[in-house]
Structure formats: structure tokens, C-alpha cells
Amino acid sequence: MLIVRDYSVILPLKPREMQRLLSKINREGPNGCWVWTGSAVSGYGRITLRGQTWSVHRLVFEAFVRHVKRREVVDHLCGNGLCCNPEHLQAIVQAINIERWRTARGNVHWRHKITHCRRGHPLSGDNLAWRRGRKGRKYRVCRICENNRKAEDERRRKAVEEAVRFWAEVAAKERARRRIGEKGASRGITAVGNKEELPPGEMPEPMEGSGPQGARRPVP
Numbered sequence: 001m002l003i004v005r006d007y008s009v010i011l012p013l014k015p016r017e018m019q020r021l022l023s024k025i026n027r028e029g030p031n032g033c034w035v036w037t038g039s040a041v042s043g044y045g046r047i048t049l050r051g052q053t054w055s056v057h058r059l060v061f062e063a064f065v066r067h068v069k070r071r072e073v074v075d076h077l078c079g080n081g082l083c084c085n086p087e088h089l090q091a092i093v094q095a096i097n098i099e100r101w102r103t104a105r106g107n108v109h110w111r112h113k114i115t116h117c118r119r120g121h122p123l124s125g126d127n128l129a130w131r132r133g134r135k136g137r138k139y140r141v142c143r144i145c146e147n148n149r150k151a152e153d154e155r156r157r158k159a160v161e162e163a164v165r166f167w168a169e170v171a172a173k174e175r176a177r178r179r180i181g182e183k184g185a186s187r188g189i190t191a192v193g194n195k196e197e198l199p200p201g202e203m204p205e206p207m208e209g210s211g212p213q214g215a216r217r218p219v220p
């Protein structure tokens with residue numbers, strides 16, 4: 001079962017947490033899937049950050065796309081529970097609208113009894129739009145929801161770009177860190193000012209008297 005929790009308490013992720021998250025994702029999965037390679041429970045990826053366990057695809061969605069509202073779940077369009085490609089993830093309202101099916105009883109076609117979209121916007125006035133589906137059949141759509149869907153598609157597309165950019169940055173920093181490490185080792189200095197890029201347990205030694213880290217504070 002997925003853990004339902006307020007993910008905003010951990011977002012935005014710190015660079016190192018983001019790095020850990022992304023380092024366990026294989027972007028070369030089938031069908032464009034970004035496959036989680038870390039631990040998984042019931043077919044869904046899990047990661048432990050700040051001492052708590054988080055659902056990976058939901059974390060990725062909230063980190064890159066948007067906050068997931070109450071009653072919404074993050075669904076896989078690709079059907080692969082380990083996938084965390086934002087383009088394959090969608091936040092949907094889990095509970096189906098039972099009211100819809102109740103109205104199926106009666107003389108009027110159940111569809112005509114629907115006066116509001118599933119999110120509660122009125123299917124009338126300016127908000128009502130008609131679209132033509134397959135076989136030329138007309139159907140009603142909620143403009144608010146349609147616009148939201150478009151905006152979300154756009155956000156999801158941007159999310160992928162952002163994730164890819166972040167990846168590249170992390171990789172570049174990692175390379176730079178290694179270079180500094182090598183240089184530092186040969187010159188006998190440590191990489192001050194690159195704390196963020198250092199792996200855990202490799203805190204830089206402040207150089208004496210240089211910069212805020214090395215400056216001696218007067219003892220009260």
C-alpha cells in the first residue's frame with residue numbers, strides 16, 4: 001500500500017537528496033520509462049529521506065510537476081509502477097463519481113443528467129464547450145478542466161526538462177568535485193566552498209583565517 005502523507009514537508013528536496021533520488025533512476029527503461037532501481041514494495045519504488053519512507057513516483061511528481069491534492073493519487077499512464085518519468089505520471093481523483101452512475105436510473109439519458117464535471121464545475125454557460133469525438137459524436141467538456149489539463153501537460157513537459165537539466169548539473173558538479181579532489185590531493189589543499197558537492201562524511205577542512213568558515217570568532 002502506498003504511504004499517504006503530506007509531501008510538502010520534505011519539498012523542495014535538498015540538492016544531495018535530489019541527487020540520491022535521481023542516482024537510483026535508470027532513464028533508459030523500455031517505452032521511455034524512467035525505472036526506479038532502488039528498493040520497492042508491492043511494485044512501487046520507495047526511498048528513505050530524513051528518516052522517513054516516501055513513495056518514489058509520487059515524490060518525483062510532487063518535486064517536478066505539482067502538489068498532489070487530497071483525494072488524488074499519482075497514476076502511471078504506462079502501467080509500470082517503478083516508472084518515475086513525469087510524462088508517464090498523472091495525478092487523478094481516485095474515487096469515481098458514484099453520483100454519475102446513480103443518475104443512470106430514470107428516463108433521461110444519464111449523460112444528460114450530468115450538470116457538472118467530475119470536479120464540480122458547471123457544464124453550462126461559458127464553461128461549457130463541445131468537442132467532436134470519434135465517429136463525429138459530440139460531447140461536452142468543462143473548459144476549466146480542459147485548460148487545467150493543457151497547463152498540466154505543459155508543466156509535465158517542463159518537469160522532464162527540469163529533471164534532465166538537474167541531472168546534467170549533478171553530473172557536472174560530480175565531475176568538478178572529482179577534479180578538485182585530484183588537484184587538492186596533489187597540491188595538499190582541500191576543496192573549500194564545495195561543501196554541497198562533497199559526499200557525506202567528507203566535510204572540507206576550513207583553511208585558517210580565510211573566509212567566514214576559517215575566521216576565528218572572539219570567545220565571549
Ligand SMILES: [Zn+2]
Pocket residue numbers: 031032033034078079080083084085088
Ligand atoms: Zn513509464
Ligand SMILES: [Zn+2]
Pocket residue numbers: 117118119120121142143144145146
Ligand atoms: Zn471541470
